[in-house]
Amino acid sequence: MPSVTDILDTMAYGPAPEVPDEALAWLAAHGRFGHFCNGAFTTAGPCVACVNPATGSVLAEVSQAGTAEVAAVTAAARAAAPGWAAVSDHARAMALMALARALRKRQRFFALLTALDTGTPIRDAFENDLPGAIRQLTYHAGRAETRESDFPGRVPLGVVGLVLPGDLPLPMLVSHLAPALAAGATVVVKPSEHSPLSALAFAELCAEVKLPPGVVNVITGDDTTGVALAAADLDAIAFAGSAEAGRSLRAALAGSDRALSLSLRSPGLHIVFADADLDAAVEGVVEGVWRRTGPFPPAGARLLVAEAALGCFTEKLVARLGRLRAGDPLDHGSDLGALLHPGRRDRVEAFLAAAVVAGATCVRPEMALPAAGAFCAPALLLGTEPANPCYGAEIPGPVATLTSFRTPAEAVELANSARSGLSATIWSENITLAHDIAAQLVAGVIALNTAPLADAAVPSGGMRESGAARLGGRAGLSSFLRPAPVPACPEPANAPASAGETSPKALDKAVTAARKAAGWAEKSTAARTEALYAVAETLAARAGALADRLAASGHDRAEAAQSVALAFRVAALTDREAGTGSAARAQMLTLTLNAPWGVIGIACPAAQPLLGLVALVLPAIALGNRVVALPATALPLADLTALFHDAGLPAGVVTLLPGPRADLAQALARHDDVAALWYAGNVTGAAEVTRESSGNLKALWCPTERDWSAQSLADTLEAAAQIKTVWIPYGA
């Protein structure tokens, strides 16, 4: 050890390692882990090694589940489901509180385990992972307590499979598990084979607090286990992980009655304007990109920097990267630990090489990295043009690309030309500018002048190919509850086609017109309300004629009156759905906004040709969406089109296309520029569109074969928006 006088020369910091005694003792006591099934660990089967990525040493042996084990675990969860659903909301709340207390007591243990298992710096585990996980449990205890009054008529989903990523294992586990338990579902957790230990330790915690057996089950294994689980007897699957795996899961589940919610790994976005506090921006970007403090799994990042600040910002950022310390994850002074597994380092290196070949300049600080282990120096790719294949690509490592922009409009254009849209930060001291940009970005979580944030009380999730799942807040719980049951209304085997044909070109033209009608989303809610009242009044004026036509084509004339009533209700609600503000954190305003999807394709039901159309199209446009709808009806299309036209809706807001519903719905499913698809035909058709849209991962809602006079309007309005959360810190 150097002497005090030696240190006075260098003024080095010295080591500050945490001794992982507790965690190692626990691992040694277990040795080989079975699955956690029905409240106890099974005998370990064929095992794979679980490796510490910082040292390469084996931490434990974990069982690899096959179909039989998956079936056994799923059966345990299935058996426990009715009992858990029948438990009172208060009892479920107390169970979550007990888990929170138990986790709080074991903070150090879980932090050590996280550092060993994932290479996460111990300080991040202590400061971010654990408090976040405990907060999830206490918050959702509150959600459980008031579930009945918050969601009248809705019932627990049943059995939910949670397929989780290797990054942030404990936060990812608890942020999915807590709402599922609060909602009354039982769960089967499949952690990543790269970091299964947190989930296994958490399972033990569940047994300790005497959670009823079978409510929480954990099954370990690699991707094949995940595939087996997707095929098992579940009611829903929540998947978090790579976009590729999300796509295959969606295709695999098409046609099944298992609901799927996706949270897909997506690169972060950081926009720095010239009027930003550049030092603050540098710190925030470093926290968000190179350090793993954010709430989302690392996936690389895009930095967009104003040309006017490019030189200054880059200089400050490069200097700051040089002061990062990478090393032993158990050392309290490490800013960067190891990557999750060595394969990622190879991917990062290949990625950097490809970016440089395509014209970027790679800047990496000199730093001494431990020889053993999956360590990787942070990297910044300067001058990454959008044409560079690495621009906007997902990469699970400490890498960001930097691209300059000239004007705010160009910043938005660059920002939004991306397949995914999870989190974004905006750096500008000009509040007017910052809010304007926040309004325009296609991203689910936006932070102004702060590193990305999340809180259990605030819905978090992405847009586009980041997946539509929301975790946190009311919306987070909602996805783990079955929608209030609606009486069935069978669709005819062969839906009648509206007279006429739509060529593929005409369909694309309609979508383009709808996209161009973006001004509709920017209108005030007051203006949209007025427009929807005009639609309702137009409809009312023609109700008699429409009733006659319905009767003539063999439908119930009452549909006309029901449609009129519904149209007025939608108009009345239009200016109440903009969103809410909250104060989840001190000195921080949080806006939860209902953002429109953009263009929604709607395949309308044939059984209730007028009511179905009204019940789907009007809520969609009320929230600012534009609609390309396929009315499956014998009613003259001209009459319906005239309805919207005569009410004065701008061109492109609602387009009705003639032709066979099934074919056109599939074409809309495949169309990359249709943000969401609502399919209200039959179950077979729903499976087809699910499959067809698994490539572009568009948001899908399939309210099939139901009586639209009984459908909850609140549920439809909820489907018509994607939540955008904006974090706004303040302080003079």
Add this chain to the structure above:
Amino acid sequence: MTSPQPRNPGTALTLPWFEDIAVNTPATEARAARLVATRPLRGEWRAAWLVNAIRCMDLTTLAGDDTPARVARLCAKARRPLSDPVRAALGLDRLTTAAVCVYPTMVRSAVHALDGSGIPVASVATGFPSGLMPLSLRLEEIRHAVGEGAAEIDIVITRAHVLRGDWTALYDEIAAMREACGAAHMKAILATGDLQTLSNVYKASMVAMQAGADFIKTSTGKEAVNATLPVSLIMVRALRDYGARTGVRIGFKPAGGMKTAEDALAWQILMKEELGRDWLAPCLFRLGASSMLGDIECALESHVTGRYAASHRHALA
């Protein structure tokens, strides 16, 4: 001990360097809060950093009841900040504080008491602590302190100039003070507790450096709020920006309110993280403190003996 650091020649008043600056307060506070937690110091390293804090300390007495004897006692402590056994156990041959800081009328006593030690005397001046005296008298006070033997002058600025955005008046005043200092190094006290906003702190820092301040210093110790980490972070960033533009290295002195060994470590971590190792030497970094030394002494004794220390076993300052 004359500082080897070249003097700051200053620049003309250059508004574009600071006029449009906007400091984000929550982000600054977040960074300041994280900074210290991210750089743990343990064992020998912690001891060495505490010793360094003593090396960089302006041991200070600025009280209405100061007497020559009180100042002499402080100076004796500055010469021998640690007991010999503790110093020897740390492997140090010689250790003094960086300077002793007193009122102008106490400079002569301090110079006398420090004779032969090489420890410079710093004097506050310019109507300390409020600075609300006619400029001619304030300049005369500087000349008096320098004449008495002060090698460093800690001036206070007129806060009104900052609050009113009158940068020319502020610049002219500080430049005149710099001239009055002559060979003595000048530390400009911004009294950040009075300036309130971090943007004001940044701007005042930049004007003080443009006007020739060799050090920028947070506080007099008499404001309602004295040295804080967020304020220090902004001043340090301002001096970094000034250095990037001019190539001149400016020193930083937090003062007031820092009482513990942990504070001593926190501010040093700030310096190293934001500026680098060079700013951990007395020529570029001073800690203005009175009671902090006692706490550091206790911490170092504990380090040496392995027992908790009691302050009554240490020499009073």
